[in-house]
Amino acid sequence: MVGMLSDVGNKRRNNQDYIGSYEDNHRKLYVVADGMGGHNAGEVASKTAVEKIIEYTRKSNTEESPSSVISEAIKYANEAIFHIACENDKYTGMGTTVTACLISQGQMFVGHVGDSSCYIVKNNGYLYKVTKDHSLVQQLVDNGAISEDEAFTHPNRNVITRAVGTKFLVKVDIYTVNLTEVRKIILCTDGLTKEMKDEEILDMVEKYNDNQQICEALVEICKIRGANDNISVIVFEGECK
Numbered sequence: 001m002v003g004m005l006s007d008v009g010n011k012r013r014n015n016q017d018y019i020g021s022y023e024d025n026h027r028k029l030y031v032v033a034d035g036m037g038g039h040n041a042g043e044v045a046s047k048t049a050v051e052k053i054i055e056y057t058r059k060s061n062t063e064e065s066p067s068s069v070i071s072e073a074i075k076y077a078n079e080a081i082f083h084i085a086c087e088n089d090k091y092t093g094m095g096t097t098v099t100a101c102l103i104s105q106g107q108m109f110v111g112h113v114g115d116s117s118c119y120i121v122k123n124n125g126y127l128y129k130v131t132k133d134h135s136l137v138q139q140l141v142d143n144g145a146i147s148e149d150e151a152f153t154h155p156n157r158n159v160i161t162r163a164v165g166t167k168f169l170v171k172v173d174i175y176t177v178n179l180t181e182v183r184k185i186i187l188c189t190d191g192l193t194k195e196m197k198d199e200e201i202l203d204m205v206e207k208y209n210d211n212q213q214i215c216e217a218l219v220e221i222c223k224i225r226g227a228n229d230n231i232s233v234i235v236f237e238g239e240c241k
Contacts, residue, residue: 003211009227016042017232020050034189037094045096052077070111081165095163127202134162182238191231195222211235
């Protein structure tokens, strides 16, 4: 069973994260989004993104390529958010991260924009990050300017370089994962990854078998550590149980 939890954290007045899921007889879809923008615009962007991605997927042909479905669903959400921002001055410049997983026939297709994350835990006991952040800090790591450890505490780690809804067109990264050797999948916003390192996330997955308990434990640790940001996490099963 899927575990899902979104929490405002300790410091924010509102929750600009939004999460959602959709299942039918052929597919499963899980989405996390982390909005940005003033005057509640971040909330509008993230909620619109998740709802539009689910809407597009639900209406899509099950014979269509899953990678195409998830990519077009995010572009559909991008267009909707961009138009809302254009039509209302208080939403100008709003946007959101999106990480969405569409599961079909033993494979997972991950659509990704921004710095929310998708992790998998394989049956070898290791945790792997599937997605790559679209962020200033990730660029610095890629260029060799800073280390992974330095990235974890970098003062500009919240600066993203790509978002859904801020421009008329958006580039979506697509990852394909064979689930036959995957035990768990974790989707999360950066409110989690700013407080917990990968090995700590894995520890919680190993400690609790129930997916909702894993979500609750991860969020609780973030809040104990201060939780300056909203925290959202979805945990669900792979094919290897």
